[in-house]
Amino acid sequence: MSILNKTIKETSELLRARKIGVVELTREYIKKIEKDNENINCYITVCEKEALDAAEKAQKLIDEGEASPLCGIPAGIKDNICTEGIRTTCASKMLENFIPPYSATVVEKLLGQGAVVLGKLNMDEFAMGGSSENSIFGPVRNPWDNTRVAGGSSGGSAAAVSANMACFTLGSDTGGSIRQPASFCGVVGLKPTYGLVSRYGLVAFASSLDQIGPLAKDVTDCAIILNAIAGFDPMDSTSVNKEYEDYTQDLEKGVQGIRIGLPKEFFDIGLDDDVKEAVLNAVRQLEALGGKAYEVGLPSIKHSVPAYYIISSSEASANLARYDGIRYGYRSSKARDISELYRLSRGEGFGREVKRRILLGTYALSSGYHDELYKKALKVRRMIFNDFNNAFENCDVIAAPSYPVASFKIGENIQEPLKMYLGDIYTAGVNLAGLPGLVVPCGRDKNGMPIGIQLIGKAFSEKLLLRVGYALEKAVGTFRPGEGN
16 A cells, blocks of 8 residues: 555554655655646645655654654645745635735644645635635546546545545535535545634634534544644634543444434435435444434524525625735736725636625625524524534434535536535534534445545534544445545
């Protein structure tokens, strides 16, 4: 097996046994990126010099016996997470040349653990999209079939792991943006509970929904990464100050007696037969291991997509108002006065999908529609939160699809925004309720494309989710990244 195909745990063991050096390992990943990035298009910026410098420092830590589990492990960072001195574009013309003066808390934590940052990963512009086609740098292609999408908005993060162009990556999830691409690319993706992982340094899309999380080759790796990035951060006002947990601790405890909820609303209509069968087969595997499946109800979940798009677009309208062509970001050279500078800079700097959502959000917040749209969406959000709480009285985890279909062809749906929005039906409610969601590969469709099951838990139940995901992974096997190459 290639060194690039190994997990964090396997790679770390090889580094500690001196069977490979960190600099050599980093060079192997850089070679892989140089060879395949033109085909996959998952990297926007590659930081070769910085990565090799970090690799030398990591090797010293290993030699001194002071290495953490992530020391020397090459990683990629979604390009909406700030990296000091390294371009952070959000895949937008608006920030095409923006170099942050500081790093996000999660990046600082990874660097503090000795991880090696290889570069910044492609995505949907400002994380708005479900296919990673809304990028000024071109679409991310799925490593299993480069005519298909990698998912979005963290498509570059999922594709990089799947194509062995990073050992692990960080993404962000506002309405499914870690979980859906993880499913499409056959990797493991975790959207943590809102507040568990600091958002400081994440370029804001919708602040009450955004959450940073890991994408990795297996569940154990996800737990290792979460150990590194979780925790209270005074720089993030929404960060939760709670006792530290070791997320690798209970992975092997099994699922005996674990109650698995199946929301009837998720399996009724609109779900591809291959996806439905793969998810239900995964549940049967968990039952064979001692889990108990029950039907549960989420009656308000049918309203999650409109509520999500009203709330997220309203927050985006406010958050993206700062890009005015004056303080930083793209500035039009055609403007003749200040009013025209605002209009042209934003008109030329933002892509079509971002403009669509800004307009939707501005409309929802406008006089006469605020109560009718935005306030009503907030009420629906509370109803969805209550539905999940009621469901968890009868189950420990909820099993669901992560998207109605497996990966689709590039260009197939990009001109149908409503169709793309409706695909978030299985994921957006989890963000609205602030809950954790874990996607684990569980099968393939008739085209051989990966399918992932989504496991949803109560707030701060990541330990249990990872335990259930680990048991399932052992039963169905991992989808080794690169199998589709």
